[in-house]
Amino acid sequence: MKNAVQLICYADRLGGTLRGLRQLLAGPFEGLFGGVHVLPFFHPIDGADAGFDPIDHRTVDERLGDWSDVRALAADVEVMADVIVNHVSSRSPQFLDYSAHGAASRYAGLFLTLDAVFPGGASERELLALYRPRPGLPFTPVTLANGERRILWTTFTADQVDIDVFHPEGVRYLDDILDVLSANGVKLIRLDAVGYAVKRAGSSCFMTEETFGFIRAFAARAKARSLEMLVEIHSHHRLQIDIARQVEWVYDFALPPLVLQGFFDGTAQHLKTWIGIRPTNALTVLDTHDGIGVIDVGAEGDAPGLVPPEAIDRLVRQIHANCRGESLRATGAAASNLDLYQVNCTFYDALARDDRRYLLSRAIQFFLPGIPQVYYVGLLAGTNDMALLARTGVGRDINRHHYTRAEIDEALSRPVVADLLALIRLRNDHPAFEGRFELLPSEDEVLDLQWRNGAASARLRVNLRTAAHAIDLRGGATPRFHHLEVAEGGTP
Numbered sequence: 092m093k094n095a096v097q098l099i100c101y102a103d104r105l106g107g108t109l110r111g112l113r114q115l116l117a118g119p120f121e122g123l124f125g126g127v128h129v130l131p132f133f134h135p136i137d138g139a140d141a142g143f144d145p146i147d148h149r150t151v152d153e154r155l156g157d158w159s160d161v162r163a164l165a166a167d168v169e170v171m172a173d174v175i176v177n178h179v180s181s182r183s184p185q186f187l188d189y190s191a192h193g194a195a196s197r198y199a200g201l202f203l204t205l206d207a208v209f210p211g212g213a214s215e216r217e218l219l220a221l222y223r224p225r226p227g228l229p230f231t232p233v234t235l236a237n238g239e240r241r242i243l244w245t246t247f248t249a250d251q252v253d254i255d256v257f258h259p260e261g262v263r264y265l266d267d268i269l270d271v272l273s274a275n276g277v278k279l280i281r282l283d284a285v286g287y288a289v290k291r292a293g294s295s296c297f298m299t300e301e302t303f304g305f306i307r308a309f310a311a312r313a314k315a316r317s318l319e320m321l322v323e324i325h326s327h328h329r330l331q332i333d334i335a336r337q338v339e340w341v342y343d344f345a346l347p348p349l350v351l352q353g354f355f356d357g358t359a360q361h362l363k364t365w366i367g368i369r370p371t372n373a374l375t376v377l378d379t380h381d382g383i384g385v386i387d388v389g390a391e392g393d394a395p396g397l398v399p400p401e402a403i404d405r406l407v408r409q410i411h412a413n414c415r416g417e418s419l420r421a422t423g424a425a426a427s428n429l430d431l432y433q434v435n436c437t438f439y440d441a442l443a444r445d446d447r448r449y450l451l452s453r454a455i456q457f458f459l460p461g462i463p464q465v466y467y468v469g470l471l472a473g474t475n476d477m478a479l480l481a482r483t484g485v486g487r488d489i490n491r492h493h494y495t496r497a498e499i500d501e502a503l504s505r506p507v508v509a510d511l512l513a514l515i516r517l518r519n520d521h522p523a524f525e526g527r528f529e530l531l532p533s534e535d536e537v538l539d540l541q542w543r544n545g546a547a548s549a550r551l552r553v554n555l556r557t558a559a560h561a562i563d564l565r566g567g568a569t570p571r572f573h574h575l576e577v578a579e580g581g582t583p
Contacts, residue, residue: 095125165276382433
């Protein structure tokens with residue numbers, strides 16, 4: 092992966108099609124991104140979970156284009172694509188064949204049922220031990236087309252049927268996806284929902300030792316096809332550190348809530364603690380297509396979190412207050428949410444549309460070790476889409492706006508967006524970011540980050556209580572900002 096800022100977006104919501112997205116990257120976004128993570132572009136993009144429930148994972152949705160458009164995009168920038176390992180749509184050809192023929196189908200072993208994991212039946216204790224991202228049990232009773240009654244394993248929705256990743260058909264299914272992606276220029280894959288992929292009786296069925304083994308083996312299968320792999324896990328921060336030791340790339344999902352909590356409470360203490368232990372082979376994010384996670388900084392059992400419970404409560408309440416209660420209508424049981432441990436809100440609205448604090452949050456993201464990834468709504472300092480939420484009733488849609496070209500052009504004229512683009516170019520182009528990182532000693536409310544590479548250096552000092560700050564640059568170009576203060580060769 093290039094040491095440059097990455098974009099993450101839906102092609103239909105930014106550009107309209109794969110060709111339209113490519114035109115944006117060659118036009119107003121030219122030179123901004125070393126790569127783009129195109130969120131599910133498979134058939135179809137508008138199922139039960141915005142493309143994360145593919146009917147055919149090996150086919151591009153024709154409304155977006157075809158594989159030639161993916162190859163053309165990959166010729167310009169590194170392309171990342173999702174490999175959805177945990178489940179497939181109940182409308183997929185494989186499931187329809189299973190539904191029609193039951194146990195006689197060649198795909199019968201592909202789909203997980205309750206008795207496939209608990210052949211002797213599951214006790215109450217075993218069922219209560221299952222880790223779940225939403226209330227209730229991860230099962231859906233169905234009557235197949237041939238009349239058989241089965242209890243299917245459905246971690247996320249009833250339309251997303253979990254697969255057996257170890258069954259020969261499961262191995263073949265996933266390898267076929269890797270082959271198609273590799274053959275069409277994709278360089279990186281994001282392993283979606285892998286924490287839930289391995290189910291064994293007597294376990295939580297989430298991130299067990301066997302899951303770690305599957306991740307390592309799958310990484311080897313991807314590497315054999317020249318694919319780098321990013322693992323997506325929302326969980327306790329210690330688990331993220333453990334995963335990072337075994338794979339190429341992980342997300343820094345703890346960063347978004349820590350940055351918000353720092354500004355809300357006026358302290359850098361918890362951020363500094365995390366910076367001291369966090370993995371550096373990470374994609375740093377402030378926002379994604381999902382919500383703002385709190386599980387990533389919270390406690391788990393006897394293991395303490397990065398932030399005390401009372402601070403997490405304040406964090407969530409402040410997000411709700413900053414966006415005038417809009418996030419309350421999109422979070423938890425208020426909407427059709429898959430993950431109850433996330434707050435659905437744009438990052439810009441979470442900060443009450445404070446341009447300076449928003450840009451300083453991005454500066455912190457860009458100054459930390461790792462590869463920054465910017466979500467398309469965040470790139471344009473987007474606000475909560477309450478109209479889309481009202482139409483779909485899906486909480487995450489509050490942060491999944493469909494941009495027209497006119498809206499993009501209007502956003503690009505705003506000073507806050509112009510400053511963010513300048514920050515992206517600074518992170519991409521300044522030679523200091525190819526060097527060595529230091530967290531410098533500072534007061535409790537101050538975060539002081541520095542990069543050095545020979546005579547080049549870049550230093551960011553931010554007071555999280557007051558938003559007072561200084562960016563000191565030496566040995567590279569000095570951008571001009573509307574909202575941020577930059578010195579060249581001075582003392583911050």
